[in-house]
Amino acid sequence: MQIWVPVSRCGSVVRVVWDRSGRPGRSSFSYIVLAPLGNVTGRERALLFERREVGFLSELPKIGMREAIGLLTIFLLAKAFLPYLVFMIHWGLSGTWLMTLIHVPIGVAGVLVLVWLLQRHPGKSIVEIGESLVGPALNIVFAFIIVTFLVMKTGFELRQFAEFLLTAFLIETPISVVVLTFVLAMVVVAYLGVDILGRVAWIYFLPFLFGLAVLLAMTVNLWEGHGLYPLLGPGLWGMTKGVLVTLGVGSDIILLGVIAPFLVSKTLRVVGVVSVIVAGTVVSLIITVTLLVFPFPIAHEFTLPIFEVSRAINLGRFLVRLETLFLPLWMFAGLISMTAGLYAAAAVTARGLKMPYYRPFIFPMAVLVIAVSFIFPNISAAMRISFELLATWSVVPIGLIIGTLVGLEYWRARTGPS
Amino acid sequence: MSTIQKLSRLLLFREPQKPQLLFEAGEQEDRGDVPTDRRQRTREQRSQTGRLENLISNKVPLPGDLKQTRQMLERLFRSPGNADVVIRQFTIGTDPPFQAMIVFYDGLADKATQNYSILQPLMLLPALRPLPGKELVENLTDLIAESLLPGNEVTEVTTYQEVADNVMNGLTVVLVDGQEKALVVETRAWEHRGVQTPQVEAVIRGPQEAFTEQIRVNVTLVRKYLRRTSLVNEFIKVGEMSPAQCSIMYLDDIANPNLVAEVRRRLKSIKADYINESGILEQFIQDQNTPLAPQALSTERPDRVAASLVEGRVAILVDGNPWVLIVPTTLFSLMQAAEDAYIRWPAGTFARAVRYAGMALTMLLPGFYVSVVTYHPEFIPTDLLLAMTGARELVPFPTIVEVLMMELAFELIREAGIRIPGTVGTTLGIVGALILGQAAVAANIVSPILIVVVAVTALGSFAIPNYELSVSVRMLRFGYILLAVFLGLFGIVAGLFVHLALLAGMRSFGVPFLAPLAPVTMAAPDYLWRGPVWEQERRPDYVDPLRTRRQPRVSRGWTRRKQKEDGDGGA
Numbered sequence: 001m002q003i004w005v006p007v008s009r010c011g012s013v014v015r016v017v018w019d020r021s022g023r024p025g026r027s028s029f030s031y032i033v034l035a036p037l038g039n040v041t042g043r044e045r046a047l048l049f050e051r052r053e054v055g056f057l058s059e060l061p062k063i064g065m066r067e068a069i070g071l072l073t074i075f076l077l078a079k080a081f082l083p084y085l086v087f088m089i090h091w092g093l094s095g096t097w098l099m100t101l102i103h104v105p106i107g108v109a110g111v112l113v114l115v116w117l118l119q120r121h122p123g124k125s126i127v128e129i130g131e132s133l134v135g136p137a138l139n140i141v142f143a144f145i146i147v148t149f150l151v152m153k154t155g156f157e158l159r160q161f162a163e164f165l166l167t168a169f170l171i172e173t174p175i176s177v178v179v180l181t182f183v184l185a186m187v188v189v190a191y192l193g194v195d196i197l198g199r200v201a202w203i204y205f206l207p208f209l210f211g212l213a214v215l216l217a218m219t220v221n222l223w224e225g226h227g228l229y230p231l232l233g234p235g236l237w238g239m240t241k242g243v244l245v246t247l248g249v250g251s252d253i254i255l256l257g258v259i260a261p262f263l264v265s266k267t268l269r270v271v272g273v274v275s276v277i278v279a280g281t282v283v284s285l286i287i288t289v290t291l292l293v294f295p296f297p298i299a300h301e302f303t304l305p306i307f308e309v310s311r312a313i314n315l316g317r318f319l320v321r322l323e324t325l326f327l328p329l330w331m332f333a334g335l336i337s338m339t340a341g342l343y344a345a346a347a348v349t350a351r352g353l354k355m356p357y358y359r360p361f362i363f364p365m366a367v368l369v370i371a372v373s374f375i376f377p378n379i380s381a382a383m384r385i386s387f388e389l390l391a392t393w394s395v396v397p398i399g400l401i402i403g404t405l406v407g408l409e410y411w412r413a414r415t416g417p418s
Numbered sequence: 419m420s421t422i423q424k425l426s427r428l429l430l431f432r433e434p435q436k437p438q439l440l441f442e443a444g445e446q447e448d449r450g451d452v453p454t455d456r457r458q459r460t461r462e463q464r465s466q467t468g469r470l471e472n473l474i475s476n477k478v479p480l481p482g483d484l485k486q487t488r489q490m491l492e493r494l495f496r497s498p499g500n501a502d503v504v505i506r507q508f509t510i511g512t513d514p515p516f517q518a519m520i521v522f523y524d525g526l527a528d529k530a531t532q533n534y535s536i537l538q539p540l541m542l543l544p545a546l547r548p549l550p551g552k553e554l555v556e557n558l559t560d561l562i563a564e565s566l567l568p569g570n571e572v573t574e575v576t577t578y579q580e581v582a583d584n585v586m587n588g589l590t591v592v593l594v595d596g597q598e599k600a601l602v603v604e605t606r607a608w609e610h611r612g613v614q615t616p617q618v619e620a621v622i623r624g625p626q627e628a629f630t631e632q633i634r635v636n637v638t639l640v641r642k643y644l645r646r647t648s649l650v651n652e653f654i655k656v657g658e659m660s661p662a663q664c665s666i667m668y669l670d671d672i673a674n675p676n677l678v679a680e681v682r683r684r685l686k687s688i689k690a691d692y693i694n695e696s697g698i699l700e701q702f703i704q705d706q707n708t709p710l711a712p713q714a715l716s717t718e719r720p721d722r723v724a725a726s727l728v729e730g731r732v733a734i735l736v737d738g739n740p741w742v743l744i745v746p747t748t749l750f751s752l753m754q755a756a757e758d759a760y761i762r763w764p765a766g767t768f769a770r771a772v773r774y775a776g777m778a779l780t781m782l783l784p785g786f787y788v789s790v791v792t793y794h795p796e797f798i799p800t801d802l803l804l805a806m807t808g809a810r811e812l813v814p815f816p817t818i819v820e821v822l823m824m825e826l827a828f829e830l831i832r833e834a835g836i837r838i839p840g841t842v843g844t845t846l847g848i849v850g851a852l853i854l855g856q857a858a859v860a861a862n863i864v865s866p867i868l869i870v871v872v873a874v875t876a877l878g879s880f881a882i883p884n885y886e887l888s889v890s891v892r893m894l895r896f897g898y899i900l901l902a903v904f905l906g907l908f909g910i911v912a913g914l915f916v917h918l919a920l921l922a923g924m925r926s927f928g929v930p931f932l933a934p935l936a937p938v939t940m941a942a943p944d945y946l947w948r949g950p951v952w953e954q955e956r957r958p959d960y961v962d963p964l965r966t967r968r969q970p971r972v973s974r975g976w977t978r979r980k981q982k983e984d985g986d987g988g989a
Contacts, residue, residue, distance in 0.1 A: 063937075064937045064938050066938045067936065067937060067938065165908055169793065169794060169906060169907065169908060170793065170905065170906055170908060173905065177904075177905070178905070178908070181905060181908070181909065181912050182912070184912075185912045185915050185916050188916050188919065188920075189915065189916060189919040192919050192920070192922075192923045193923070195937075196919050196922045196923045197919065198936075198937075199919075199922040199930070199932060199936035199937055200915070200918050200919050200922055200936070202935075202936050202938065203918060203922070203932070203935060203936050204918075317799070317801075318799050320799065321796045321797060322797070323797075324790070324794040324796065324797035324907060325797065327907050327908065327911065328907065328910075328911045328914075331908055331911040331912070332911055332914075332915060335911070335912065335915045336915075
């Protein structure tokens with residue numbers, strides 16, 4: 001049996017020959033130590049996992065549980081700093097915070113289904129699982145849809161974060177400069193790898209939550225309780241419709257399917273569930289405070305609700321106009337989220353094309369992301385289209401892919417391996 | 419000479435170059451105008467050097483003939499041209515007498531030891547003690563070593579290479595006619611600095627002794643702190659032209675053998691002319707060649723080395739310098755000072771927090787100042803903004819110019835402060851204070867608030883306990899200033915994002931540089947903050963030590979006993 005294992009640093013490919021007893025050839029052993037697990041394709045990875053006794057798996061990079069929670073949570077909630085919230089408030093009115101909370105159990109259910117699928121195929125990503133369940137031809141379509149989603153999400157976020165900066169802080173700077181700076185940082189970190197990105201996300205995660213809590217708490221003197229009434233906002237039917245229309249905010253969970261090979265299989269459930277709960281709760285809190293500070297008729301007129309909340313802080317004579325202080329909070333979250341999107345797009349492309357290495361796809365994906373970000377003529381169009389495509393409709397293709405794979409896996413489990 | 423060269427000579431006038439020195443001859447051979455005898459001498463010199471190098475590298479055994487050995491050693495040590503080497507021939511007072519000689523470097527070996535422990539016993543004592551006749555010639559070397567040389571350390575060597583190595587290290591080699599073995603007697607006694615207080619890593623509380631330039635003394639200092647049989651000291655020679663005596667120290671029952679093997683492998687693999695400082699060695703063995711941070715912790719404190727060895731790390735000592743490398747290291751190790759552990763934990767934690775704040779200020783404050791003044795003035799409260807604007811009103815330069823000017827002036831003063839002779843050191847302080855403090859403001863070159871920014875930045879840089887990290891941070895702050903001037907606070911955030919990722923991707927001997935924070939690994943509360951000493955229960959997991967637990971969960975036994983007594987009393 002012959003296995004191709006890529007070497008992490010130099011980008012070359014080393015052929016590892018396995019002898020009949022299933023052990024790696026003597027001369028090849030030292031090379032396999034260099035191979036990162038994330039760059040090994042599904043079948044190879046499964047074989048590597050089977051050979052734990054060889055003792056080289058500890059050398060391979062992986063993402064710890066906390067790093068994964070940090071990464072996935074920020075990926076899920078970074079959109080809360082974008083104009084997304086405005087459209088959510090448009091649907092949920094004063095009950096938007098509740099609408100987001102209702103998303104949480106739905107998201108948890110979706111994650112549990114995805115985790116069930118991933119745990120049935122340890123060491124494989126969603127793309128490789130697709131290949132084994134639906135075959136290479138249809139799987140290419142699936143991979144293409146996932147990549148399209150990830151590129152669009154990253155591109156739309158890029159445009160909105162850039163517009164955010166231009167509107168709030170860098171009024172005279174050309175948007176191209178801001179976009180290119182974002183992309184440069186994203187490319188460098190995506191090139192370093194998802195394990196490194198996970199570490200950065202974890203380092204940032206707790207200060208981020210703390211900073212956000214401080215930001216929200218500093219508006220306490222501005223809270224008006226009536227902003228949350230009526231509790232059900234547009235009513236039961238309106239609320240249900242709002243929840244259904246914004247279900248796409250959870251499509252980002254597909255990232256778990258992409259990074260799953262880097263995680264210990266047992267931790268997938270915890271990572272997914274905790275991330276969804278934390279992200280949903282935090283977004284709900286942000287919306288709640290926004291509605292407490294600005295009642296919904298005012299709130300849904302804003303372009304950047306969270307920015308307006310930070311601008312509203314007024315404690316004594318000194319603690320005013322603190323939005324600059326919170327700029328790192330938003331931008332760091334945006335950078336992590338967009339880098340994860342860029343990495344995931346490159347990784348899915350590589351796996352979809354059965355290429356062992358994702359790095360060559362980072363630059364092309366970055367170009368696509370820039371192109372997508374410049375599609376819109378203005379911020380209003382970017383806000384509207386990105387909400388419709390991502391928050392509303394993205395759930396359909398992503399849900400269909402996951403649903404199809406889960407259904408096939410369930411059917412295969414019931415009928416046996418034959 | 420080729421046609422083109424001739425043509426170029428015709429076209430271009432040049433002063434004729436004549437060989438001035440012999441060593442230029444190699445270069446001039448090609449021109450064909452070097453006298454034949456010089457070329458001959460160069461060839462002979464090269465050939466002889468090659469033969470002598472082979473003598474060393476091929477480990478040629480000693481021939482047994484004293485005359486031949488002497489001739490060869492004279493050539494090897496370039497005697498009589500080389501005035502330092504001494505080859506003293508004498509007769510051993512046995513019956514029958516034997517010719518012998520001692521070889522040593524003048525100045526490196528102790529003459530009194532040689533006189534009383536080598537020459538006197540060999541020349542005078544054998545006459546008082548009759549030696550066995552038949553086996554005398556066969557076992558003479560053993561007999562001398564056992565019966566006649568009273569030195570505490572006498573070893574046998576058999577090759578020219580061993581003889582040369584020992585002589586160069588200050589030992590005295592005794593060669594006896596007819597013997598294919600030589601005896602090496604410990605006589606090292608060169609001048610060296612004594613153990614003094616730490617110059618760079620000074621502490622208020624804690625041991626006040628630092629390493630010296632003597633590797634033996636340094637090893638002893640560590641051993642004094644760690645009285646444990648499993649403390650291993652391996653000597654390894656590094657370098658080719660003048661091999662440096664290096665030492666690897668580790669606790670055999672705690673350090674991971676793979677880590678020790680990796681350190682050994684890296685040191686042995688180095689092919690370099692001359693490594694005389696641990697800083698040079700560090701560059702040879704570091705995982706990544708990056709300016710972001712050093713990947714080995716250098717320390718001059720034996721107590722710190724001992725504490726690191728107990729954690730399962732490995733220390734690398736280089737003969738001739740007082741800085742010891744500790745590997746693997748992390749960012750958090752570099753930000754720790756020995757004193758953190760010696761004072762009570764709240765004070766240790768506070769000191770560490772101050773240090774991290776100092777690092778952040780050094781790296782980001784000038785950039786933050788530029789970004790706020792240039793892009794985000796709304797962030798400054800109105801009263802302060804008015805004061806700042808008023809102060810800046812007369813300054814003709816844009817903010818970035820005055821910031822760069824003052825930061826460079828500070829760097830200049832700092833660099834000059836290191837190089838300046840001690841006797842005129844006070845002058846520098848006056849000049850620096852005048853330039854930075856008064857003159858620049860009075861001349862309206864910079865604003866007063868910038869002086870505060872630069873001063874705080876400087877103080878922050880001095881709070882970083884590791885010198886190399888401090889230099890890295892100071893360099894990086896210029897990058898952040900440039901990012902701030904182009905993109906304001908967003909530029910700083912983007913730079914910080916990449917910076918953090920690069921740091922997270924760094925490794926020191928395979929250990930992630932930001933461990934145990936990212937990736938999260940098990941460790942005692944002793945990285946970002948300093949936890950109570952009784953909670954330091956585990957060794958850092960990222961070092962993968964053989965023994966993970968440092969102390970039991972209840973390390974203060976007296977608390978348990980008291981509880982028990984209380985319980986008994988209650989019953």
